[in-house]
Amino acid sequence: MNASKRRPAIVGTGQSEYTKWGGIQDRSQFRITAEAILAALADAGLTADDVDGFASFSNDGNEAPVMQAALGVPELRWSSMVWGGGGGGSCAAVAQAVAAVDSGHADVVVVYRGLCQGQGRRFGQAGAHRTHGSFTAPFGLFAPSQMLALMVQRFMFETPATSDHLCEIALSSRANANRNPNAVMRDRTLSREEYFASRWIAEPLRLFDCCLETDGAAAVVITTAERARDLDRQSVDILAAAHGSGPGWNTGPLGAHNMPDADYASTNNRRIARELFARAGLAPGEIDTVQIYDHFSGLVLMALEDFGFCGRGESGDFVASGAIRRDGSLPLNTSGGQLSEAYVHGVNLIIEGVRQLRGESCNQVADARTCLVTGGLGVSPTSAIILGRS
Amino acid sequence: MALFPDIMPRPEPNMDDAAFWENCAARRLAFQACAACGVFRHPPSPLCPACHAPETRWVDAPGTAEIYSFTVVHYPSHPAVREHLPYVVAVLRFDGIEGVKFVSNVTGVSAEKLRIGMKVRLWWDDIGEGMHLPRFRPAQ
Ligand SMILES: [Zn+2]
Numbered sequence: 001m002n003a004s005k006r007r008p009a010i011v012g013t014g015q016s017e018y019t020k021w022g023g024i025q026d027r028s029q030f031r032i033t034a035e036a037i038l039a040a041l042a043d044a045g046l047t048a049d050d051v052d053g054f055a056s057f058s059n060d061g062n063e064a065p066v067m068q069a070a071l072g073v074p075e076l077r078w079s080s081m082v083w084g085g086g087g088g089g090s091c092a093a094v095a096q097a098v099a100a101v102d103s104g105h106a107d108v109v110v111v112y113r114g115l116c117q118g119q120g121r122r123f124g125q126a127g128a129h130r131t132h133g134s135f136t137a138p139f140g141l142f143a144p145s146q147m148l149a150l151m152v153q154r155f156m157f158e159t160p161a162t163s164d165h166l167c168e169i170a171l172s173s174r175a176n177a178n179r180n181p182n183a184v185m186r187d188r189t190l191s192r193e194e195y196f197a198s199r200w201i202a203e204p205l206r207l208f209d210c211c212l213e214t215d216g217a218a219a220v221v222i223t224t225a226e227r228a229r230d231l232d233r234q235s236v237d238i239l240a241a242a243h244g245s246g247p248g249w250n251t252g253p254l255g256a257h258n259m260p261d262a263d264y265a266s267t268n269n270r271r272i273a274r275e276l277f278a279r280a281g282l283a284p285g286e287i288d289t290v291q292i293y294d295h296f297s298g299l300v301l302m303a304l305e306d307f308g309f310c311g312r313g314e315s316g317d318f319v320a321s322g323a324i325r326r327d328g329s330l331p332l333n334t335s336g337g338q339l340s341e342a343y344v345h346g347v348n349l350i351i352e353g354v355r356q357l358r359g360e361s362c363n364q365v366a367d368a369r370t371c372l373v374t375g376g377l378g379v380s381p382t383s384a385i386i387l388g389r390s
Numbered sequence: 391m392a393l394f395p396d397i398m399p400r401p402e403p404n405m406d407d408a409a410f411w412e413n414c415a416a417r418r419l420a421f422q423a424c425a426a427c428g429v430f431r432h433p434p435s436p437l438c439p440a441c442h443a444p445e446t447r448w449v450d451a452p453g454t455a456e457i458y459s460f461t462v463v464h465y466p467s468h469p470a471v472r473e474h475l476p477y478v479v480a481v482l483r484f485d486g487i488e489g490v491k492f493v494s495n496v497t498g499v500s501a502e503k504l505r506i507g508m509k510v511r512l513w514w515d516d517i518g519e520g521m522h523l524p525r526f527r528p529a530q
Pocket residue numbers: 424425426427428429438439440441442443
């Protein structure tokens with residue numbers, strides 16, 4: 001662990017209300033994003049005057065220099081955005097904030113995401129330009145659900161994972177969301193029968209295997225440990241952050257589908273996992289709760305294997321044992337995740353990780369000291385962080 | 391008649407993959423290999439990732455392929471497929487074309503019969519304006 005005074009910590013989180021797709025029409029996407037950032041700063045006990053950096057990902061439409069002016073941030077010293085589609089960059093944006101703070105390029109960096117899909121194009125919408133769109137769209141491969149279904153199908157061929165195991169991911173996420181007053185699905189229970197009766201989206205993925213489409217904004221504030229000590233609010237240490245991609249992934253399932261065979265049915269996170277645990281000085285068994293990017297249930301199973309919480313092919317048995325439920329050995333997506341809380345491209349998962357380590361989750365894990373959060377799985381690049389209680 | 395209606399997105403060739411689509415227009419499915427070291431690559435790219443040579447040769451794919459993975463698509467993400475649900479998108483591999491996976495459609499098969507490892511045969515779909523797309527149906 002890095003013991004320097006510049007060791008980065010998360011000191012504040014903020015979010016807008018979360019609604020289903022198109023639900024926020026009274027304020028602009030940019031405005032709710034700015035409001036989430038202000039909420040995160042207020043949570044930290046900071047103001048816009050303290051901010052000197054922004055980091056986001058995946059072609060964020062809320063441009064950092066515009067945000068700087070809108071919030072009256074006096075000086076911008078860091079602005080960065082991570083390549084790639086989807087939420088692969090959510091934890092990578094934290095990694096960039098960590099790099100900025102750790103190196104002294106900036107002192108207070110805000111990682112943010114905001115989207116109101118009724119106001120612009122729908123995220124992941126067919127017809128939007130993709131680098132290798134010519135090799136997917138003419139064949140009817142348009143949406144991430146279809147693209148990643150191909151990986152999940154192969155995963156279910158290579159391992160004993162079944163639809164029952166996908167169902168377990170969906171059900172435990174929903175049960176967690178039913179206890180989260182801010183979750184889009186707080187009032188909607190889900191049964192095994194309803195899961196199996198739900199319509200196919202792209203086999204083997206049913207409706208409830210796919211994340212929500214959400215309007216909302218979320219932000220976290222990162223600064224140095226030294227600065228964090230002077231603030232009133234409990235900070236959360238970033239024990240490790242990593243982002244990247246394996247060889248030959250290219251645009252991955254979003255276009256190329258030409259990943260190496262050994263990697264095809266994977267989250268593209270095995271290398272990141274090794275680096276992440278080594279940097280944090282922790283083993284998977286020392287993680288108390290996980291917030292795993294759940295754009296599609298099948299990728300969560302793959303992640304449990306790729307991050308070493310169980311062996312290859314063992315994720316089905318692992319989740320069937322009840323391990324990922326709120327009272328299990330590895331409570332997973334305790335806010336309801338993107339399947340049932342909100343789909344804010346993973347930043348809502350980072351916020352839930354912070355809540356767990358502050359002891360503020362609606363599904364609080366007793367004495368949680370460590371939490372692993374991942375960015376978008378099975379895309380390129382992808383990312384993850386390990387948070388620790390200060 | 392083409393598999394999907396005219397509003398279906400068409401390939402939009404660029405300088406790095408135009409040769410692939412020119413071959414398709416001539417009903418030839420061929421993959422790019424390095425002329426210097428022979429390593430295949432897909433989608434097409436300007437330099438060999440192994441030796442960085444820019445010279446390429448185009449190697450004909452066999453007329454049959456094997457399903458590496460597949461999905462049966464039930465949700466219409468584009469108006470062009472609305473009347474054609476469900477349809478099958480597959481990732482295919484070809485004997486002798488080492489390391490290349492290719493996305494296409496498998497037609498003429500019910501969802502229950504599909505399986506990974508199934509052999510499929512190439513057919514050319516005339517999508518008009520001189521372009522043909524490689525699609526597949528069960529080999530038997
Ligand atoms: Zn070469």
